[in-house]
Amino acid sequence: MCGIVGYIGFKKASEVLLKGLSYLEYRGYDSSGVALMTKGKIEIFKAPGKLNNLREVLLKEQNICNKSTSGIGHIRWATHGLPTELNAHPHTCNCGSLVVVHNGIIENYKELKNELEKYGCEFKSQTDTEVAAHLIAHEFSKCKDLMAATTNAVKKIQGAYAFCVMHKTMPDKIIVARKNAPLIIGVGEGENFIASDIPAIIEYTKKAIYLNDNQVAEIKKDSIRITDLEGNLLENKVEFLPFEPVALSKMGYKHYMLKEIHEQSDVARNVLQGKLTNSKSEIVLEDVKLTPKELKNIKRIQIIACGTSLHAGLVGKYILEKFAKIPTDVEASSEYIYRDTISDENTLTIGISQSGETADTITAIKQVREKGSHVLIITNRPDSTMARLADSLLPVNAGIEVSVAATKSYMAQLLSLYLLTLYLVQITNPESVKDKEIVSLKQEMLELPNKIEAVTNNTKAIKETAKKYSSFKDFIFIARGINFPTALEGALKLKEISYINATGYSAGELKHGPIAMLDETMPVLAILNKGCVYDKVMSNCEEAKARQAKLIGVTNFIDRKSKDLFDDILTIPDISDTLSPALNIVVLQLLAYYIAEYLGKDVDQPRNLAKSVTVE
Numbered sequence: 281m282c283g284i285v286g287y288i289g290f291k292k293a294s295e296v297l298l299k300g301l302s303y304l305e306y307r308g309y310d311s312s313g314v315a316l317m318t319k320g321k322i323e324i325f326k327a328p329g330k331l332n333n334l335r336e337v338l339l340k341e342q343n344i345c346n347k348s349t350s351g352i353g354h355i356r357w358a359t360h361g362l363p364t365e366l367n368a369h370p371h372t373c374n375c376g377s378l379v380v381v382h383n384g385i386i387e388n389y390k391e392l393k394n395e396l397e398k399y400g401c402e403f404k405s406q407t408d409t410e411v412a413a414h415l416i417a418h419e420f421s422k423c424k425d426l427m428a429a430t431t432n433a434v435k436k437i438q439g440a441y442a443f444c445v446m447h448k449t450m451p452d453k454i455i456v457a458r459k460n461a462p463l464i465i466g467v468g469e470g471e472n473f474i475a476s477d478i479p480a481i482i483e484y485t486k487k488a489i490y491l492n493d494n495q496v497a498e499i500k501k502d503s504i505r506i507t508d509l510e511g512n513l514l515e516n517k518v519e520f521l522p523f524e525p526v527a528l529s530k531m532g533y534k535h536y537m538l539k540e541i542h543e544q545s546d547v548a549r550n551v552l553q554g555k556l557t558n559s560k561s562e563i564v565l566e567d568v569k570l571t572p573k574e575l576k577n578i579k580r581i582q583i584i585a586c587g588t589s590l591h592a593g594l595v596g597k598y599i600l601e602k603f604a605k606i607p608t609d610v611e612a613s614s615e616y617i618y619r620d621t622i623s624d625e626n627t628l629t630i631g632i633s634q635s636g637e638t639a640d641t642i643t644a645i646k647q648v649r650e651k652g653s654h655v656l657i658i659t660n661r662p663d664s665t666m667a668r669l670a671d672s673l674l675p676v677n678a679g680i681e682v683s684v685a686a687t688k689s690y691m692a693q694l695l696s697l698y699l700l701t702l703y704l705v706q707i708t709n710p711e712s713v714k715d716k717e718i719v720s721l722k723q724e725m726l727e728l729p730n731k732i733e734a735v736t737n738n739t740k741a742i743k744e745t746a747k748k749y750s751s752f753k754d755f756i757f758i759a760r761g762i763n764f765p766t767a768l769e770g771a772l773k774l775k776e777i778s779y780i781n782a783t784g785y786s787a788g789e790l791k792h793g794p795i796a797m798l799d800e801t802m803p804v805l806a807i808l809n810k811g812c813v814y815d816k817v818m819s820n821c822e823e824a825k826a827r828q829a830k831l832i833g834v835t836n837f838i839d840r841k842s843k844d845l846f847d848d849i850l851t852i853p854d855i856s857d858t859l860s861p862a863l864n865i866v867v868l869q870l871l872a873y874y875i876a877e878y879l880g881k882d883v884d885q886p887r888n889l890a891k892s893v894t895v896e
């Protein structure tokens with residue numbers, strides 16, 4: 281999960297590269313660097329820490345920057361070696377004639393390094409990427425053709441890579457190659473761009489070529505040549521990028537995360553648009569390619585995902601089993617890929633991923649495809665690697681999500697799962713579509729955007745609660761039933777942006793161990809909607825209170841008992857238990873945000889994290 285950029289054309293390369301890297305900071309931000317092509321020389325500048333440090337370095341090198349109209353750049357999330365200047369990309373061969381930036385992991389870098397040391401290669405850094413620089417240079421010394429050298433080198437590499445390569449004797453070109461890591465070529469007029477992701481190039485061009493796995497490209501300012509690893513010429517189509525640069529601005533909010541939380545009412549409208557028009561209408565999901573016959577043959581559903589997307593999948597389990605009556609398992613991708621799993625043509629596999637580039641989930645999806653399972657991908661990036669592996673696609677259309685903490689994409693995933701569930705019911709059990717519960721669920725979904733707005737427009741109590749509890753070092757989030765995943769997701773939000781130790785538990789599990797931790801230093805946040813488990817959660821809260829824990833209630837129902845029991849209550853508009861996860865989570869997102877903001881944390885770029893985890 282690093283970000284790479286490249287530019288060749290007529291503009292000042294350092295400016296294009298820095299701007300591109302700033303839009304890729306969400307992919308990793310522990311060091312950065314650029315290589316600028318000048319007359320017969322490649323100048324390299326690097327800096328540890330945030331991108332601003334590199335900006336400072338380049339400000340002092342304007343005499344060189346002004347002369348360079350091509351270059352490559354990198355922003356790093358360290359996988360091999362500490363986040364130091366030495367380990368920052370670009371990396372070079374011994375003599376510095378060839379430079380490389382890389383996103384991904386070279387799994388056989390040790391064997392390659394041992395081999396290259398026999399040819400006198402001297403390694404300065406602890407990175408796997410430096411091995412690639414020496415390997416390509418070694419191949420280049422034999423064939424003197426940069427594209428052929430890169431092709432020969434990547435054939436020896438195992439793992440994931442998106443490379444940009446330059447050689448000082450070939451100032452008119454940049455070579456790129458990719459496998460299991462995204463790489464986009466932005467097509468300009470008399471200039472071309474390279475990036476790991478769309479935000480880095482969207483200000484310059486809306487035309488892009490997606491390089492596919494095992495492809496290599498030679499990029500000049502007025503030409504792009506793509507081949508496979510055997511050197512056969514390929515024609516990748518030029519696609520129109522569906523994003524607007526405005527998506528990349530904070531629109532006046534202090535952080536992208538706050539903006540994206542407030543966008544959720546519109547995101548909800550977006551997700552439902554064209555799919556659900558009224559409470560009696562049919563659900564329309566054009567990209568789901570399962571025929572009614574195939575759908576009727578589904579005996580089991582397995583949902584595979586990571587992090588926040590996994591929590592969305594856990595909510596999906598409740599509604600799929602409740603309404604579609606299909607047994608549903610939910611698995612963390614990183615566990616799934618190392619188990620002897622069972623899938624077949626009667627298994628529907630749903631992969632959920634905001635980025636569509638999460639390595640663990642991609643690996644799992646490839647495994648189930650080999651076993652004949654139909655793969656349906658729910659993603660915010662229909663242009664992603666995962667989307668290209670899908671038999672059916674359910675784009676969530678939440679818009680570019682810049683903040684590392686997933687918020688609006690989670691909302692969109694939840695609603696997509698409700699739509700998919702209702703779609704499956706419609707196909708497999710058409711007469712039940714008129715059931716009161718299903719009609720009222722559809723009606724509630726149509727009313728949801730306004731209810732989300734009611735929460736995001738009334739944040740006073742949430743801000744006060746955030747300030748009151750911001751000094752606690754530990755939190756427990758509890759819920760039961762369909763809101764158990766909400767407790768997990770609320771705890772993850774707080775953990776990842778405030779670094780507070782927050783854990784989500786099933787409320788019923790409290791008495792089986794975690795209650796031992798409770799005292800006045802460990803607040804308990806309980807999510808309890810009026811419904812079948814309300815009284816049970818209330819008694820769990822009483823158990824917590826008896827241990828002196830401070831109690832925060834998130835609920836749509838308040839009575840004398842709850843007023844007496846809870847230290848603080850955060851309310852949501854009235855909503856059924858079934859749809860309440862989509863509303864409760866907005867309160868928890870805002871609570872986490874205001875606690876982290878109050879603590880002065882780097883909300884959009886929390887330490888150690890990256891937006892897209894493209895390594896296993």
Ligand code: AGP
Binds near residue numbers: 587589634637686
């Ligand atoms: C969510 O806030 C985190 N950033 C992280 O858990 C994320 O959900 C996880 O890495 C999965 O990412 P994906 O949805 O892009 O696959």
